[in-house]
Amino acid sequence: MAKLELRGVQKRFRGADVLRGLDLSVDNGDMVCLIGASGSGKSTLLRCINLLDPIDDGEIRLDGQDISAPELDPQPVRQRIGLVFQSFNLFPHMTAEENVMLAPRRIKRQGREALRPEIAALFARFGLDDRMGHYPDQLSGGQQQRVAIIRALAMRPEIMLFDEITSALDPELVGEVLDVLRQLKSEGMTMVMATHEMSFAREVADKVCFLSDGHILEQGPPAQLFERPEHARTAAFLRAVL
Numbered sequence: 084m085a086k087l088e089l090r091g092v093q094k095r096f097r098g099a100d101v102l103r104g105l106d107l108s109v110d111n112g113d114m115v116c117l118i119g120a121s122g123s124g125k126s127t128l129l130r131c132i133n134l135l136d137p138i139d140d141g142e143i144r145l146d147g148q149d150i151s152a153p154e155l156d157p158q159p160v161r162q163r164i165g166l167v168f169q170s171f172n173l174f175p176h177m178t179a180e181e182n183v184m185l186a187p188r189r190i191k192r193q194g195r196e197a198l199r200p201e202i203a204a205l206f207a208r209f210g211l212d213d214r215m216g217h218y219p220d221q222l223s224g225g226q227q228q229r230v231a232i233i234r235a236l237a238m239r240p241e242i243m244l245f246d247e248i249t250s251a252l253d254p255e256l257v258g259e260v261l262d263v264l265r266q267l268k269s270e271g272m273t274m275v276m277a278t279h280e281m282s283f284a285r286e287v288a289d290k291v292c293f294l295s296d297g298h299i300l301e302q303g304p305p306a307q308l309f310e311r312p313e314h315a316r317t318a319a320f321l322r323a324v325l
């Protein structure tokens with residue numbers, strides 16, 4: 084578990100400003116939900132935190148360490164930060180268990196047999212112990228997404244990032260994936276999630292962050308942002324996003 088701090092984070096793509104100086108703190112064990120229209124910069128922000136894209140200015144600190152420093156090797160830092168995408172990206176020719184084992188085996192050089200108990204415990208923790216030997220096309224979309232989350236957890240990340248992970252799912256499968264996030268929250272995982280699931284954000288998030296055109300328009304506890312009638316700006320923002 085870890086604390087994440089962004090200060091003045093800027094990102095440009097070919098001269099176009101996509102993140103325009105973002106300040107954001109995510110406390111240890113907190114869940115922060117990023118909400119914004121398509122193109123507002125949610126995915127870019129998550130990719131920058133995960134060091135998939137280098138930032139152009141500002142800094143990103145993980146437990147006080149500046150992980151955005153250009154001289155830093157991103158690979159070991161990236162292992163501390165799990166990222167789950169909308170598309171599950173499981174390898175179709177591998178079972179769920181093999182998909183989950185792949186990164187620890189390759190990157191952490193752990194052996195299959197040594198890994199097995201820990202991986203089995205992860206599948207059991209999220210109610211998928213009877214699906215470990217299944218191939219992705221034998222699993223529902225919700226189950227595949229839960230396997231993708233387990234795959235990220237197998238690297239024992241200190242913080243988890245989620246990019247619209249329920250957007251590609253049939254509505255009846257969204258709940259089981261959100262339940263995994265509720266469980267992680269109760270276990271103290273630090274999380275940042277781009278989402279359109281407003282009721283989930285309202286219920287579970289410690290902080291909601293409204294992104295608009297690379298700016299943070301508002302941020303704060305959901306009770307403050309969603310419920311207070313004086314937040315007319317919030318109402319206008321949500322009307323535009325939803």
Ligand SMILES: Nc1ncnc2c1ncn2[C@@H]1O[C@H](COP(=O)(O)OP(=O)(O)OP(=O)(O)O)[C@@H](O)[C@H]1O
Binds near residue numbers: 120122124125128
């Ligand atoms: N690799 C890239 N090269 C050039 N422009 C990019 C790149 N990635 C993102 N952008 C641009 O940055 C802006 C923000 O995109 P981003 O995907 O972060 O938004 P988003 O809020 O996640 O949107 P969505 O909800 O549609 O995923 C968009 O204008 C997009 O075209």
